[in-house]
Every structure is written in structure tokens, then in C-alpha cells.
Amino acid sequence: MTHSAPLHSLPLPDGRRLSADCGAGSLVLSLDDRPLLVARREGDCWQLGGPASVEMLWAMAYWAFASDAPCQRVRFTAASVATEAFSLGLASRDEIGGLQLERAAFWQLPGLWLQSTGSAGYPQVWRMNSGRRHPLRAPKPQGEVYRRFDARLGQWISLRTLDVELDLERFNRWQNSPRVLEFWQEGGSLEQHRAYLEKLAQAPHTTTLIGCIDDEPFAYYEAYWAKEDRIAPFYEVDDYDRGIHMLVGEEHHRGPHKVESWLTALVHYLLLDDPRTRRIVAEPRADNARMIGHMQRLGFCKEKEFDFPHKRAALMVQSRETFFERCALC
Known part of the structure; x- marks a missing residue:
């Protein structure tokens, strides 16, 4: 959906701020009050006054796609475009x-959103585990892995890895809430939840x-x-x-x-983390x-329903192609 009010400012994860001054058929983009780009609109095409750098085009794409979720492409002209x-x-x-x-294409670029090195480029070597042949996985990340300002909410959405010492009490509180307990069935004591998280x-x-x-x-x-x-035997699983x-605790x-x-941010992070990932799956009750x-x-x-030993599950699948073709990130 298009924002009800014009979008004039977007904070970036690295602390900078992208600002837009939109007039009748004109656009001025600034980065921390530093003029970055001046363009005029002719029909459905933006005309840039000079050469177009990667920074200029990234800023223009971000402003355009965050301002207008249905917008699928921005046409432009420039004296030259950086090869990169x-x-x-x-x-x-x-x-x-x-x-x-x-x-x-824009939302598949790691840009500033991906805060960790991710699995992209990790060598593909093979291991056997419980009779299953799979790629060796990259070391797990630590700390914040994803951050993006959600222009629709007007708030930051971010993901970080769980810290057992920092997060144990809230995890215990969330798992013991009646709403979460109904579907997760993982209620228990602090000691039980510590063991659960340390095992993971x-x-x-x-x-x-x-x-x-x-x-x-x-x-x-x-x-x-x-x-x-455990989901692998129930569908034609791919290597990546x-x-x-998922649970919402608050x-x-x-x-x-x-x-x-949060769901689009979570899927976005996982698809950025490794470009070889073609599908995101889930098995809610x-x-x-x-x-x-x-x-x-x-x-x-929803591809099908199937039986785990502990529940009747629905196989939910999101493909990379569908996510980015229908991408409403802003």
C-alpha cells in the first residue's frame, strides 16, 4: 500500500539519515544533509542531472520503494552509470x-540490512548426519544479524542471536504464557529452559x-x-x-x-543470509x-498436512521467487 502521507525521511542502520525533498516533478535526496541526488520527472522517468553513482542509485531505489510499496520499478536516465x-x-x-x-533486485542486495557476514560464499562441502547427506554449515552468527527501519510501522525491526544469560527469564515467561503454551507445549522451569536453549x-x-x-x-x-x-522426510527438501x-511473547x-x-523481516534475513536458499518452510500445528x-x-x-509424532502439522512454504516478486518491504 502507498503511505497516506509523503515519506520525507528514512533512518539507516548505520546511523545516517536519508532525506527527500519532493516538489512538483522534482526530487532532491540528501544523506545527513549532504545533497546526494537531484532529479526531474518526465512522464514515468526520472532524469538525473549528471553521472549516477552506486550510492545515488541505492538511495533513489530505497526512497522510491519505501515510499510506495506497489512500485515495482523506477525508470531513469543519467549522463553515465557506474559500472558497479x-x-x-x-x-x-x-x-x-x-x-x-x-x-x-534491490531487496535481494544485502545493503545495510544484513549485519553479519552470513552464509553466502561458504564453501559447499558435504557431511553425513544420521544417515542424511547435507552441506557443512557456516559457523552460527553472534549478536545482531539484521536491522531495517519499517517505514509502514515507523519503527525499527531487528534480529539478534539469543543470549542464554540475557534472555532466559523472558524465554521462560513467554513459553509459560497460556497462549504460547497452547501451541508450543514447551512450558517448564528456568532450569528446563536453560537446558533446552543450551541444547539448541x-x-x-x-x-x-x-x-x-x-x-x-x-x-x-x-x-x-x-x-x-525432522521435517526433511516429509517433503522434497533442498540442500539450502x-x-x-516462531512465537510472539509480548x-x-x-x-x-x-x-x-516481523515475518517479512525474518524471511528477508534468511534469504539474504545465503542466496542459495530457495525456500523457507514452516510446520505450524x-x-x-x-x-x-x-x-x-x-x-x-499451504502445501499439505502431515503427521509428526507429536502433532498434526501444516507444511507452509515460501519461495525466494514469490517473496521477492511480491515483496512489500518498505
């Missing part, structure tokens, strides 16, 4: 040779994450490599499929608009109609 903009995939040519910035910390295929809004922890996620997980388990951060923010409905609204498809 094409090699990165930031700029491309349309079917008649015109210059363009595409939403689906030793599991090479699982990363535990804390979701934050404006740096307030509100959600817990488990991101796992599906090839090594990622799976997710009541005041519930609601469809918040789900749209089949009777969790509310969560399944949220996921379907945000691009997941």
Missing part, C-alpha cells in the same frame, strides 16, 4: 534498453533468534537448515532450505500489522488457523 551498479544488479536495462531500478546452541543446524521492535525484545524464533531437521519456528506486539513486519492465515496472506502456501 550493473555488476551488483542494482541497475539494469529494460526490454527496450532503458535504465531501471527493480524492487525485486550446540546444534549446528539451528540458530536461535530474538526479534526486536525499536530494540525491545518481543519474539523468539528458531531458524534451522531443513535438510538436517531454511525452516522457522502481547502489545501482536496483531496483523506487526506480523507483516494444523489447527493454528490464525498463524496459517497470516502466513498465506504474506505469500506462504
